[in-house]
Amino acid sequence: MEISKKPWPILSVCGIKKRIDTNPDFQRPAVWSRSQKQLLIDTIIRGYDIPKLYWRKIGSNPDKYDVVDGQQRLRSIFEYQNGEFPLSKDCDPIDDIDPSKMKYADLPDDLRLKFDTYSLDVIVLSATGEDEVREMFLRLQNGTTLKAQERRNAMPGNMRTFVKQLALHPFFGHCGFSNSRFTFDHVAAQLTAVELNGGPCNVKNSNLNTVYEKEVSFDPTSAKAKKIKRVLDFLLEAFPEKTPELERYSVMSLYSLVSHCMEKYVLQGRPKDLANWFLAFEAKRATEEELPEDQRDPEFLSYKERTSHSTDAQDSLEWRQDFLLRKFFEQVPDIQPKDNQRLFSHEQRLAIFRRDQGLCRVKTKCEGIKCEWDAWEADHITAWSKGGKTTVSNGQVACLPCNSSKGDR
Numbered sequence: 001m002e003i004s005k006k007p008w009p010i011l012s013v014c015g016i017k018k019r020i021d022t023n024p025d026f027q028r029p030a031v032w033s034r035s036q037k038q039l040l041i042d043t044i045i046r047g048y049d050i051p052k053l054y055w056r057k058i059g060s061n062p063d064k065y066d067v068v069d070g071q072q073r074l075r076s077i078f079e080y081q082n083g084e085f086p087l088s089k090d091c092d093p094i095d096d097i098d099p100s101k102m103k104y105a106d107l108p109d110d111l112r113l114k115f116d117t118y119s120l121d122v123i124v125l126s127a128t129g130e131d132e133v134r135e136m137f138l139r140l141q142n143g144t145t146l147k148a149q150e151r152r153n154a155m156p157g158n159m160r161t162f163v164k165q166l167a168l169h170p171f172f173g174h175c176g177f178s179n180s181r182f183t184f185d186h187v188a189a190q191l192t193a194v195e196l197n198g199g200p201c202n203v204k205n206s207n208l209n210t211v212y213e214k215e216v217s218f219d220p221t222s223a224k225a226k227k228i229k230r231v232l233d234f235l236l237e238a239f240p241e242k243t244p245e246l247e248r249y250s251v252m253s254l255y256s257l258v259s260h261c262m263e264k265y266v267l268q269g270r271p272k273d274l275a276n277w278f279l280a281f282e283a284k285r286a287t288e289e290e291l292p293e294d295q296r297d298p299e300f301l302s303y304k305e306r307t308s309h310s311t312d313a314q315d316s317l318e319w320r321q322d323f324l325l326r327k328f329f330e331q332v333p334d335i336q337p338k339d340n341q342r343l344f345s346h347e348q349r350l351a352i353f354r355r356d357q358g359l360c361r362v363k364t365k366c367e368g369i370k371c372e373w374d375a376w377e378a379d380h381i382t383a384w385s386k387g388g389k390t391t392v393s394n395g396q397v398a399c400l401p402c403n404s405s406k407g408d409r
């Protein structure tokens with residue numbers, strides 16, 4: 001990388017502002033307050049030092065630059081010179097002149113000259129790879145309050161590129177949360193981590209950083225990468241418009257649920273079923289919230305507990321996925337297994353057991369006794385051998401004596 005350091009008078013910098021990108025994608029969005037901007041301009045007019053600016057040269061004839069560090073400062077300078085804000089209303093005099101509330105055009109020539117000719121220390125990096133620049137940006141930002149996902153967006157490697165791309169998926173735009181400070185990127189990184197792990201895992205910032213480091217050569221055309229997009233496409237079909245119920249934690253859970261079911265069940269044509277179930281679930285949850293605590297469904301209480309904190313911990317994600325899967329299968333029992341599955345899955349067994357309230361429905365050896373969870377069999381109503389499907393609707397609770405008598409026939 002070639003590095004040149006030159007003093008640039010502010011007026012020269014303002015003269016080429018169209019060729020300077022103050023918002024390349026690894027930078028954070030403008031968040032300076034008016035008073036921070038005013039303080040910077042006041043500092044400049046008094047001739048005090050401000051930190052160096054880092055630019056990356058990205059083109060020649062005419063020269064073009066990305067601002068690697070110093071975006072906020074440069075924007076403030078451009079905005080002041082453009083008359084967009086005045087100095088604060090209680091400035092101390094400068095050379096016996098009171099500059100309070102003065103916009104650029106109001107400055108007496110003495111002060112305007114100080115501003116125009118103030119030298120910015122500009123470090124220009126050229127012949128520099130993008131990853132190298134990101135690396136430098138990370139180092140420059142060290143110790144500041146840059147948020148974790150913004151740091152990850154500046155990390156080199158394929159995972160960063162993949163997640164940034166994923167964050168543009170239109171499904172995120174339909175969620176109940178906004179993309180402030182790269183929230184879409186954050187959630188996209190979390191669900192990528194879950195998919196790579198093959199199921200719920202810890203998705204705290206430190207875990208995500210590890211994934212970015214480990215997956216620097218992640219293949220965006222791999223089966224896992226395609227699966228992630230397929231799940232998001234499915235969710236988009238299910239929620240084709242803005243859905244305020246889609247909180248961050250429910251997006252994570254729905255992602256896990258669809259990703260899991262896609263492996264085992266035929267989900268084709270079922271996006272609407274998923275959406276209807278989810279919205280009904282959310283309505284039921286809202287109703288539960290209004291009941292006195294001792295009258296609420298304990299499982300919904302647990303769900304609330306597990307969605308109020310540590311939602312990025314593995315055990316919380318696992319519990320939520322399991323709970324939502326059971327609720328989903330209760331509501332949509334005719335989901336077809338994908339393969340020639342004979343045995344009922346754990347989720348189906350749960351759904352059957354709950355629907356039948358644990359009561360034996362075969363009743364050849366009993367009157368319909370209540371079974372314990374660890375002492376019953378899921379029985380095909382239409383026998384599997386006669387073409388009966390392994391679905392919740394074709395399943396019933398059989399107590400052990402009835403089940404073995406059925407086998408005898």
Ligand SMILES: [Zn+2]
Nearest residue numbers: 360366399402
């Ligand atoms: Zn029985």
